[in-house]
Amino acid sequence: MDLNAARFKRAPLGVRLAKDWRLNRLAYIMALPVAAYFITFCYLPMYGVAIAFKKYSPIKGIMGSAWVGLKYFREFTGGYFFWRTIRNTFLLGVFDIVWAFPAAIAFALLVNEMKFARLKKTIQTITYLPYFVSSVVIAGVILAFCAPNGLAGIYFNLLGQTPRSFLGDARYFRSVYVISNIWQYMGFNSIIYLAALAGIDQELYDAAVIDGAGRWRRLLNISLPGIAPTIAILFIMRLGSTLNVGSEKILLIYNAGIYETSDVIATFTYRKGLLENNFGYSTAVGLLNSLVNFVILYAANALSRRVSEVSLW
Amino acid sequence: MKRRFFAIALTAALAMAAAAPLTAGAELEKISDGTVTLSVFYPFHNDAIVSLADNQTVQKLEEMTGVRIEWLHPARGQEQEQFNLMMASNTLPDIINPGGEGNQFYPGGAAKAVEDGVFLRLNELLDQYSQYYWPMVSADPDFRRDAVMDDGTAYGFAMLEKEAQGTYSGLGVRQDWLDELGLEQPTTIDELEIVLTAFKERKGAETPFLLPSKGYDEETMMLMASFDTTHAFYQVDGQARWGAWEDNFKLYLEKMNDWYNKGLIPSDFSTMDDSQRNAAKSTGKAGLYKIGFWELESARKNSVDPDNFRVVALKTPYYLDEGEPSLRFTNSKVRGFFTSITGSCENPEAAVKWMDAWYSPEMTELCNWGFEGLTYYVGEDGLKHLSDLVISNPNGYSLTTVMGQYFMQSGTFVRDLSREWDIYTDDENAATGIWSSTPADWFISEALLSPTSEEGDELATLMSDINTLRDERVINWIMGVEPLDTFEQYQETARSMGIERAIEIKQQVLDRYNSR
Known part of the structure; x- marks a missing residue:
């Protein structure tokens, strides 16, 4: 009993x-x-x-x-540059997801197909490298590339225009930001996919070979589905930080002339809040930023749970 | 017994011999018999010594006054953070020296700090205990105006200068090129354009004028002042104005845009970094740029052609054929370093007396010159000159470093800049006078104003957006990305963002200062 x-x-x-x-x-x-x-x-x-x-x-x-209640929230949302900083932050975040997120997956799949172990290791090491370099150095490299006597000069010469800086023209900023982000993070972000790929049962590949599947087929039908849950989880987490753009890098490479596309929430708050010791204001903006990120994360997770049955919680 | 006595005597003799060159001049009154210790927060960075406790003049002061000092030196770049930490944890030292011209450690400003009891109001203490500082400040109208706040409250001991250091940086022009081309120093903007064009066409200077990356120079206001305007606040007959939305500012922008199109300004001026700028100067890509008087000689030495290279100060040219600019930055005889005594100080009397001792004749001598036979000598002309130990240090230390080792480069004392005349070349010594030869009637010295914390808050809120608007548009107008027709629309935007209210606040603050 x-x-x-x-x-x-x-x-x-x-x-x-x-x-x-x-x-x-x-x-x-x-x-x-x-x-x-x-x-x-x-x-x-x-x-x-x-x-x-x-x-x-x-x-x-x-x-x-x-x-002071909602004073700082009102100051921020009522500010002259509010919509522009929101738009810039959002677009940089979205472009970064659209281009840089798949880049790491594609890179991992390519590296996974490589047969020569030593070459594979070398390539991986080289691509990880930028991730471990300080943003200040990275910014120095970007500035040098974008200078009129750097890559930008070659580009404008090819177009038959006078060489100028990529960072002197608001139209180029988003490309510079996203491309440099891919270069910086692609190698490092691919590690987790490589680990997932290593976990796929080798017998599946062997069976596929016997069935006559080529490399492309194996990649599409074994590798990709094998890492799909990892991709989904990382994608949801990435969406949750859409508005967290790399503000240190932007602060180091932007200038007043290209605020139109480069001034994001974090840089705006930095100028306004921190340089002027206005802690309340910067905290209010940070809080708002986190709230938006949380909403996006929550929505993405709910959607993913419904569609693919993969979710964070 | 005898041997022991001998040993002690020998040690004493050695110690005295070692200290001999350092004991000169009269002695100060003792403040304490060695029992008083004060803690002093002071940003200090030096390549040779880690703490002011190792500075010879400071050691001498300790010996003379009998006050022991515990120096707190915050790490470079973390001054504000460490100050905030001290406040948050309620462990303020007895004395706080900002280590520079600013005194903005306390959010909301010094007035707020006195109000909140973080800094002591010193007037009464000074009346009672100050032998040197307060009488000196009270006797000189310039000191009296700038060493206190609007309502006369003294909240700190300031660095005082025997003579105000005029405009120490401005436009520098390649005099050797002018001589070679047979050109006079330009006095108008039109003449300046002729000179720049000649530099470009005949001297191969690709981008003769190195426009600063913001499209203007915040410190010297060079060339904006040529058009009787500037990027920020200035005053005309006591009336506060904001230059960057005035019609004259458009004239400045038009000229810069014109020069940009003519290739007289680097196409990437907004993204050039210091090393690129220095390279342009040293290789002769540029012939006109902002420079400090102390840099003229090193610019020559670092150039590719040091035998002929000569850059000299250029008086700010004017946009009209007649007349001259009325605006340049300048310095007061009170040069910051407002060193405050905190509310946590348990012995304000000793703190005031110790701070006051810095302004005594003995310390003035020591702080400016150091020790005879070591850091200075008296020449045949009967005047003091800094020694080679200071000017060309055998260890390769810079002037500032050596000064920080033996005496004071800057700080709370009465500074006599004439000590530095020996160090600089004739062109360098002449430069400050040339730049200072234009009137400075329209200049507002922001550092000396004391806005209330409400005024400060409102101004900061308004101006951070307006300044962002200005900085963005200025670059785009100069580069021609945006046509200058939009200037009127920009003026309207500035109005809608509250520039008039900002000018109104600035006027209040300025009125209080001007009526001191």
């Missing part, structure tokens, strides 16, 4: 936890640093969003500063 009751009634949480702890002690210990990281750097600082609603002064602290 007692035994049966215990079987059907769920044990109290404490008991279940204690039991689980005994069973999976190592897993808990390994998860501890990760949990500590998120608690310390993501959850604890969250009370700081209060700054968005206050006229923050460091000496008075968050609690002591005067409450």
